[in-house]
Amino acid sequence: MDAAVSHHTCKELLVSLSDYLDGEAAEALCAEIERHLADCEDCRVVVDTLRKTILLYRTLPPPSPPQTIRARLLHALELDKDAP
Amino acid sequence: MTKELPAPTLLSPELLDEAYEQRLLERIRAGDRTACAECIDLHSAGVYRLALRMVGDPHEAEDIVQETFLNAFRTIDSFEGRSSLSTWLYRIAYNAALMRLRKKQPLHVSIEPYVDEEETATTPVQLFDWCCLPEEDFQTAEARNELERAIGELPEPLRAVFVLRELEGLSTEETAQALDLSVSNVKVRLHRARLWLRERLSGYFTELAQRSQERN
Ligand SMILES: [Zn+2]
Numbered sequence: 363m364d365a366a367v368s369h370h371t372c373k374e375l376l377v378s379l380s381d382y383l384d385g386e387a388a389e390a391l392c393a394e395i396e397r398h399l400a401d402c403e404d405c406r407v408v409v410d411t412l413r414k415t416i417l418l419y420r421t422l423p424p425p426s427p428p429q430t431i432r433a434r435l436l437h438a439l440e441l442d443k444d445a446p
Numbered sequence: 447m448t449k450e451l452p453a454p455t456l457l458s459p460e461l462l463d464e465a466y467e468q469r470l471l472e473r474i475r476a477g478d479r480t481a482c483a484e485c486i487d488l489h490s491a492g493v494y495r496l497a498l499r500m501v502g503d504p505h506e507a508e509d510i511v512q513e514t515f516l517n518a519f520r521t522i523d524s525f526e527g528r529s530s531l532s533t534w535l536y537r538i539a540y541n542a543a544l545m546r547l548r549k550k551q552p553l554h555v556s557i558e559p560y561v562d563e564e565e566t567a568t569t570p571v572q573l574f575d576w577c578c579l580p581e582e583d584f585q586t587a588e589a590r591n592e593l594e595r596a597i598g599e600l601p602e603p604l605r606a607v608f609v610l611r612e613l614e615g616l617s618t619e620e621t622a623q624a625l626d627l628s629v630s631n632v633k634v635r636l637h638r639a640r641l642w643l644r645e646r647l648s649g650y651f652t653e654l655a656q657r658s659q660e661r662n
Contacts, residue, residue, distance in 0.1 A: 380633070404570075408573070408644070412644045415643050416612070418584055418593060419593065419643070420451065422594075424495055425498055425499075427490060431490065434512075435511065436486070438516070439512075441486075
């Protein structure tokens with residue numbers, strides 16, 4: 363079922379996929395990547411699932427600090443006492 | 447065409463206000479306690495998230511937050527303002543987290559220990575397209591736990607880069623300053639982290655997609 367992406371072009375383009383997805387790849391490189399994706403199912407899957415991975419992390423609700431952290435922190439730093 | 451990815455949205459307006467930060471720094475240096483509390487209110491959540499994702503334990507993360515601010519206020523005079531205050535705080539927290547990780551696994555955390563492991567893990571092997579899963583399958587508590595767990599399993603040299611650049615929304619330059627890396631190194635590590643996580647999550651989501659296909 364699983365086969366590594368090992369084709370020469372695939373490996374070369376793999377390095378630039380973050381730039382491509384971040385919109386930082388030069389126009390010529392984008393065109394080259396898109397030409398390759400039109401013919402290469404494996405790379406298409408990698409790009410789609412990579413984009414989805416980034417999207418999932420960017421929309422992941424951030425963990426909240428415990429409610430008591432502020433009070434404990436102010437206490438530890440002696441910021442909760444009256445000024446001398 | 448590339449579909450636009452949304453930018454991380456954790457940055458509050460005060461964090462981007464340089465004039466406010468300058469005044470805050472002056473007040474902290476003058477020993478103003480309210481200024482210290484303001485600094486904590488503004489930055490402790492971000493510092494906590496970095497610490498938690500580095501060490502994986504909420505109590506330890508809280509200890510790191512405490513160490514970070516204690517250390518920061520004590521050495522505030524040495525802060526030269528070449529980076530932003532938040533970048534500086536992330537840097538202190540990162541070093542504190544790293545010290546704890548090294549104490550726990552002295553053999554695993556050396557200069558470039560995971561290079562081979564990273565290389566193999568970033569060559570795509572999982573080639574099932576799980577994007578077809580219904581959106582609600584990505585938003586379950588189980589899926590979110592899986593996303594967090596995967597961050598914890600990222601090879602350590604990639605983890606802080608991913609957290610700061612992708613999750614905390616620092617720029618490449620700020621991430622480089624916070625972690626004492628070159629800009630190009632940050633870019634390479636971010637890319638490897640994303641590939642590594644894609645691979646890791648593919649295992650989970652592929653199984654989920656195949657199970658739902660069998661049901662239908
Ligand atoms: Zn290909």
